Amino acid sequence: MKRKPIWTRTWGLLALSLFVFLAACGGGASQGSEPASAADGSSSEASTSPVKVVWWHSMSGELGETVDNLVKQFNESQSDVQVQAVYQGEYDEGLNKFKTAMGSGSGPTMMQTYEVGSRFMIDSQAITPMQQFIDADKFDLSQLEENILAYYTFDNKLYSMPFNTSNPILYYNKDAFKAAGLDPEHPPTTYAGIEAAAQKLSKDGQSGGAFPIYSWLMEQLLANQDAQLLNNNNGRSALATESLVNSQAAVDTLTWWKKLVDDKVMINLGRKTDDTKKAFAAGQIAMTMDSTASLRGIVNSVGGKFEVGTAPIPKPSDEYKGKGGVIVGGASLWIMNDKSEAEQQAAWKFIKFLTEPSTQAYWHVNTGYFPITKKAYDEELVKENMKKYPQFETAVTQLHDTKIDPATQGAVMGIFPEARQLTETAMEEAINGSKTPKEALDNAAAQITQKLQDYNDSIAQ
Structure with a gap:
């Protein structure tokens, strides 16, 4: 028998186990929705209007400004998808709002959630595993840092895409x-x-x-x-x-x-x-x-x-x-399964943009977070930043020296x-x-x- 979605059960226990003062849960779709086979999110019946992607995030201050600049760069680079980034407060507050919105249709297309929220996001059955988009698109994961991917990988399946990463x-x-x-x-x-x-x-x-x-x-x-x-x-x-x-x-x-x-x-x-x-x-x-x-x-x-x-x-x-x-800290990006296939594919297109070497170089230099893409270190922007802050080499070496195991x-x-x-x-x-x-x-x-x-x-x- 298929188990009931997590938000239909006794919410008190779940609220207790996730956050102090967490709000009651709503309803939602089951986890297994399949992404469309088209990698760019388009279909033969798609309208000429861009697909809107709502992104809930928890980056404030200068980090939030960098997020807005990335969204602006993406939106101006193409006409098929328009991303709207919406700040939802710090991680706890953002996930609280997400829980409240689940099943109401008012939630985001994609969500930034800190690493310690990963188990809940999987158990919520409200997400489409990132691996489904990766497999359908034949996306090459080897271009990304293995030590960073490891945290968000469960049963050999990547559930979310790393975004801001530190140790x-x-x-x-x-x-x-x-x-x-x-x-x-x-x-x-x-x-x-x-x-x-x-x-x-x-x-x-x-x-x-x-x-x-x-x-x-x-x-x-x-x-x-x-x-x-x-x-x-x-x-x-x-x-x-x-x-x-x-x-x-x-x-x-x-x-x-x-x-x-x-x-x-x-x-x-x-x-x-x-x-x-x-x-x-x-x-x-x-x-x-x-x-x-x-x-x-x-x-x-x-x-x-x-x-x-x-x-x-x-x-x-x-x-x-x-x-x-060391264990990576920070947050990752999750795609919601209660949105249309076109909307989920549009989110995937944006996520792919975020993994590009030049995008990761810009993100790293303006925030201090690790680039998740290996070739970002070849970008002149990163090379110049490493000269200005040579201390960051310690972080890179420590990450690469880490042996991947359950610990x-x-x-x-x-x-x-x-x-x-x-x-x-x-x-x-x-x-x-x-x-x-x-x-x-x-x-x-x-x-x-x-x-x-x-x-x-x-x-x-």
């Missing part, structure tokens, strides 16, 4: 390294190395560093030692039923993090990455971890006060060299946003000393596991 790197103050007698060209690569450097850097009112209490960083530090966050191969061989956030690797990592703060060689600035970025740019801390997408903003904020260095995120020890790697593909679960909040609470409890790292992570794992079970029950009905 974390270590940022450090090269001038502070020199002043502390450290080699600025050989930054630390291990937990012990970070600790030793932080001890020497902590002087004259400057702290050795600060890492934001951000679950994404914990996930990355675990993947970098090839440790998984969930059972069932990080939720990729089957729905995850158990959180592994209390694994020995996680306990050891949080214990190290707490020791840095307890020994006063690093400071705790809380959850907001903006606070650590500001402290770094002001010279108050000498090291931090942040997204590759923040590189240009960090360098510009420093404004020549000191030289910014970048390095891969650390591993527990040299024994882990060659193991694990580095990244965990997937329908309750990921809530799981992150619970993990960050545990990190705070441990770092502030109200619980031991093991107690805090055990408690978080138990709560996440229960929410996973509730979610799985809701989609099995």
